[in-house]
Amino acid sequence: MNEKTPGAVITAIASVSLVIMVFLLYFLLQEGLPALREVSIRELILGFDWYPTEEPPALGMAPLIVGSLSVTALSALIAIPLSIAIAVFLSEVAPTWVQEVLKPALELLGFLPSIVLGFLGMVVLAPWLQESFDLLSGLNLLNASVLMGAMIIPIVASLAEESFQAVPRELRDASFALGATRWETIRKVVFPAALPGLLSASLLGIMRALGETMVVLMAAGGAALVPVSIFDPVRPLTSAIAAEMGETPVGSTHYHALFFAGLILLAMTLGINLISMWIEKKGKERWMA
């Protein structure tokens, strides 16, 4: 075995995964783009009627796209402030023994299967929401967002905690030496220094929420409707794909439209990914300067 072998093996494995990614993208394009042959892209993205099995099918995905975005936005709104608060507590405030217990507990929570959360939403949260707010149904945007928030808090909080930890000790010491209180140090020194890390942690959580399927399939209510209140049911792209793909004839317009929905999701996550990369780059530049 010469010295080059390990490097070659690693390169080979890395390129296999790259090839698989390219192949997946090719497959998605091949199955998704034919939808445009029968429906215009304008109708697909801006149409408001989702009745895919009618003759001819109505394939307006606007309610599904808005559904995906609204669940993601609301869950981010719930989860990100909480996550950052937890991270500040863990990294800056909590005594060491609390840290040692809470950090692994938080990470363990991240392993909770999403179907368990969905089940909780259906059986516990939905009846409670319905009773307390006198609603038509507890399966709605709020229910799904709360569950999704619970799902992404462990991810965002533990990444945020790590970016607080990464702030150099010297910065804190310098701040204390100048007579700043602990709160002032957190707010004016540690927080700004950790900001790029916090942002990319949040974006990672948002991406997770956007792609999540089981929770929204079970708890969001599934009505292809543009929500006007947080108590309206929604049908995100992911749950439409999961619920309908198995039943639709292979090669039909509906089938291709569902793959097109996958492409839309991919474009959204790609967008978020690019933003997060850009933020990271900006953050690095600031540290170098």
Place this chain on the structure above:
Amino acid sequence: MKKSAIALAFAASLSLVGSAFANNLVVNGSTTVLPIAQSAAEKFMESNPEVSITVSGGGSGNGIKAIIDGTTDIANASRFIKTSEVKAAVEKGSYPVPFAVAMDALLPVVHPSNPVKDLSIEQLCKIYKGEITNWKELGGDDAKIAVVGRDTSSGTYEVWDEKVMKKERVTPRALVVASNGAMVQTVAKNKLAVGYIGVGYVNDTIKTLSVQGIEGNVKTVLDGEFPISRYLYMFTQGWPEGNALKFINFVLSDAGQEIVGKTGYVPLR
């Protein structure tokens, strides 16, 4: 010499193809009939290990198209063959033969605390269209109705669409659940809900409603009295022979009809 060798090879390959055909049965079509076909195929292959059956879904339309094109041996369909399909078959010189293998019925369900006992087809249609929105209009309490439906791609929705909605659109405000099981869960937890499930899924966490005064059960479905029901079919290419005949006979036998009952449909006897 050379010629005979080629002829021999040709004959050998032909006989291989022949035997593969003889012991391989392709079943395609409706996803509604899929559970029946799948369990029946498993049981059938247990007692006939030399036969291999390939079962796949794809929709009634695709199944019947495959029978016409000759690419499947048996086509499952949750509806009868359409006139246009008969015409296409005649043009291609094929002759699809239908066998009714089971019946499927949908029962409207509500929360056990709901005082409403019976609804007409017209009332159900108006509820799902979003025209009737309060239980008061149906003789119940003064409370809004939470309409729960199924994915438009599901076979269950197909029956509802055909027998109750008569092709009218379900209101987009209706909640949509992904399975019969999820429907039972949702309705059992919601006092305002109305939904519909296959006969096989009824349990006591929900209350079934009669339709136009007719209770939905095995008897009324078989009598044809209960209005929200339909036949499920298997089509063969011409009169079935060989394995196709054996398989159809198995599905129609007592053992086959027991499978029908277990998968949540109404056996024919």
